[in-house]
Amino acid sequence: MTTLTSTLTKSSASRRAFLAGAGGLVIGVVLPLKGRAQSSAEAVLGAASTEQQYAPNAFIRISPDNLVTILIKHIEFGQGPFTGLATLVADEMDADWSQIRAEHAPANAALYGNALFGGMQGTGGSTAMAASFMVMRQAGAAAREMLVSAAAQNWGVPASEIKVSKGVLSHASGKTGSFGEFAEAAAALEPPAEPKLKTPDQFVYIGKNVPKLDTADKSTGKAMFTLDVYREGMVTAVVEHPKKFGAVVASFDDKDARAIPGVIDVKKTSAGVAVYAKNTYAALKGRKALKVTWNDGAAEKRSSAEIAQERLAAVKQRGAVAGEKGDIESGFANATITHEAEYLFPYLVHAPMEPLDAVIERKEDGGVEVWMGSQIPSGDKPAIAAVCGLTEDKVTLNTMFAGGSFGRRAQPVGNFAAEAAEVFMAHGGKTPVKLMWTREDDIRGGFYRPLMAHRIRAGLNDAGEIVAWEQVVAGQSFLSGSAFEGMIQNGVDATMVEGASELPYDIPNVNVSAHIINNPVTTLWWRSVGHTHTGYAVETFVDELLDKAGKDAVEGRLAMMGEQPRLAAALRKAADMAGWGRAAPEGRAFGVAAVESFRSYVAEVVEVSMENGAPRVHNVWCAVDCGVAVNPEVIKAQMEGGIGYGLSAVLFNELTLADGGEVEQSNFHDYRSLRIGEMPNVEVEVIASTEPPTGVGEPGTPPIGPAVANAVRRLTGRTPRQLPMTKALQA
Incomplete structure (x- = not known):
């Protein structure tokens, strides 16, 4: 986990004013960028100039009218950074939530780089909270201290005697004042070198539910798209x-x-x-x-079925090594039972509501x-x-x-x-x-989650323990030719094998490898990236192995999670929520899966029946450990949304190319999404944690597919190895 620190130092007047016309108090904090020496952060105070000699990348503006505006460097498209990052500032400032506003920061990597993106400005990989947690808190704490100092000087009292609550500064003498009243005076003060942060027991907003900052404007049509x-x-x-x-x-x-x-x-x-x-x-x-x-x-003229066969042929042989430990050959030599399977995952469209x-x-x-x-x-x-x-x-x-x-x-x-x-x-x-672009443009014109193939072979010993695990992955790399191409190391694109190259289970002999097979079809990361297919393949195959060993799906997993205590805790919680161990209602079965992605730990238990040859998901119990829960309701909403999105994908979604290479789908009538009446009841529990916060935009998606597939196997006797399930089960 990257440690985020900053030191606030005063800037000269010529460096202050690149926020033209900001007025009042402006706070800037620097985030250390990957590959650069850690620089000090700088407070940008007072009137504006046009010089940009320093690169702060998180700002707070306090205007004379008492509004506190937070500049958010991560795009807000429903996942909650406006509210989440503003919560951090508001809490450390002891502001009133009603005075908090948020705006998108300008596009400028020098000012607003994401340390977890190597300094690039961008949103993705569920990094917004992880990259900005300490920085935004420090900025809020610095603003509070400067406002208190300004009030102390004005009132002629010790700063230690001034209290701040809900945006009001007060003293026992009866004197009170707002942030806006002291913003200009605070701008002339020396910023604190190390602003004092709250301890968790002092949090007012962090860990609580506050109204989302963007909901009202989006509901009334005021928000600008x-x-x-x-x-x-x-x-x-x-x-x-x-x-x-x-x-x-x-x-x-x-x-x-x-x-x-x-x-x-x-x-x-x-x-x-x-x-x-x-x-x-x-x-x-x-x-x-x-x-x-x-x-x-030079166009792709093959059908997606032909491309799929190319991928399936590739996984029959090992590729570039993505992860290994122990001795895979001796592991299989000592196995008494071996099990093998191939998986095929189709191209998937992102299909956001706004093209x-x-x-x-x-x-x-x-x-x-x-x-x-x-x-x-x-x-x-x-x-x-x-x-x-x-x-x-x-x-x-x-x-x-x-x-x-x-x-x-x-x-x-x-x-x-x-x-x-x-x-x-x-x-x-x-x-x-x-x-x-119309929706038809987007569905027919890329960019897609790559079509991927997997082959997994594993061995069990006499005690029913998994002693060997071999996995081969084949598909396209959308990092090739991009600014992220450096992530491809020794022929391996880490985003293709994440979740497989670092299994959460204690298996002594492992070999995971990959084949990069590029073609003209344009591809791109899709919600939860590689975990969308690796999570499915790993969790369904593990479930089958435990079944062969006569072990319980939950207890068997827990026995192999000695090095993953947080994932194990999430699994226990989800199992407890679902009442794991009880008999399922007639005609239904339970399924379970647990996946760590983007440093967050999510386990899901589902209750499924079969209707007209297709799975119907009735209930989902989800437990998530994402570190400090800044906004629990936002976390729950992201888990629910990720579950619904993942269900659409595993049950219905598939982008296909006909013979000749033309896309066959065009809109939601033939690229089917989960309908409101098909959305299951979802219960989410956020596990209390003191670990640094991690992402929630994507981790709810990977476990839902394998959990459903594992329930389907209990009902039908077979695991859907080719998605979408509705097509595979009816084949």
Whole structure:
């Protein structure tokens, strides 16, 4: 676990004012960046200037009207960073929750880098809370001390005698004052070198439930999404993309498209053919009228079934070693029972409610301003700059609220940002342009969770102990050719094998290997990344082995978790919640799975029946240990959402390519999501912990699939080894 520390030091007046017009008190804190010497943090106080000589990456603004605004460097698309990170500041400040506000921070990696992303600015991997927990607390504590000092000087009393509660400073003499009243005076003071943090018993908000900061505006329509951005003279653009991955435009006829009322222009781009219009309807109608001839010489023309066979053939042999211990050959030599299975996981679409969109406008100084739901500004901003022929400082990127992502907006090479910039420049680079993707564009045009294959072989000894474990994984690496390519070491992409290369079980002889097999189909991380398939394969196979050994699914796991006490505790809690050991209702069965992902520990027990040959999940009991629980209701909501999202995937979801390579699905009518009446009852328990907080956006997803599969095996006698289950069970 990375240790996050900072020291607050005073800045000179010339360094203070890059937050132009902020007024009042402004606090900045630096987060040590991976690969850099730890620098001191700096408090940025007082009036504004334009110099940017120092790089703070977390800010608090206290304005004279007593509002406390927290600049959040992580995009808010429903997973809770606005509320979670603001909670830390509010608690250390002893602010009143009603005075707390949150805004997206500007796109600037030097100011807002994520230490767990190696200094890049971005959101993902459930890192927001882990990367900012100490930093935001320190910033809040520093602001509190400075306000108290300002009040003490004004009132002529010792600072130690001043109390702060719900945003009000008070003294026994009867004097009281608000943060806003003392913000300007506090700005002139020396910042504390080491602000004193609260002990857990002093927390007011941390560990409690507070109203989410973004809920009200999203409920009333006040919240601004990219779709809501309209600039003067703006045109809307849509792009006709190839139907085969890797195909490019050979020629096009735009006569009929230009004849559509409202269509303004048609231009070829590297991604396809862009149609510009006065409104979305005209743009879509114009695109439909286009006639495009594609050169598919380098395109993927195989069906997904053919690609799957390639992956299954690869896993028959070991690949590049991803993890090993002991002696795998002697382990199998000492086994009395061996068991082997192959698994196949399809391409999956992210399918967020808001498809991709962006608005780009030329600024008076020749730069550009962009509005989009950017998940990795450090990838999007340079991509835009490169296409527009600008230096990065000439690109202003405004991060907007986004309607979900699940990894879709986290593009390591800024593909969509680059396309938006190219569409803007192709139209002349002067008129504001809104590029919009439809859901059909997104489902048919990538990017997907890779199609993956696994082979697992294990051996049991006479005592029913697992003494050998061999696992081979094959599929695409979306890190290839990206800013994250350095993560591929010795032929292994760690995101392909996470959850398999470091098994949570005490098995003496292990060999895990991988084959990277890339092809033109565009892929991307998907909610919980590699754990989506490794968790399923590992947890269903372990369940089968325990069954063969005549051991209980919970007790058998616990006996092998000697080095995983937190995962074991989560498993015990989930089992207790479900009443594990009791007989299931008639026609139903229980299933269990436990997965550690993103440093959080989640166990889930499910109650399942079979209806018309398909699983029906009635109840889910979930226990999660994610360290200090900053906002328990947010954690529970993320577990519930992750469970629902994971159920959609394992029961129904599959993106397929027909013969010739064209995508067969287009929208929710044929890429089916879990329906409201199919959502099971979900109970979530958050395990109390004093460990540093970790992520919750993704860890609820991996255990649900294998838990359901294990219940299905108890009902039908077989484990679904190819997803989605509804298709596999009816085959």
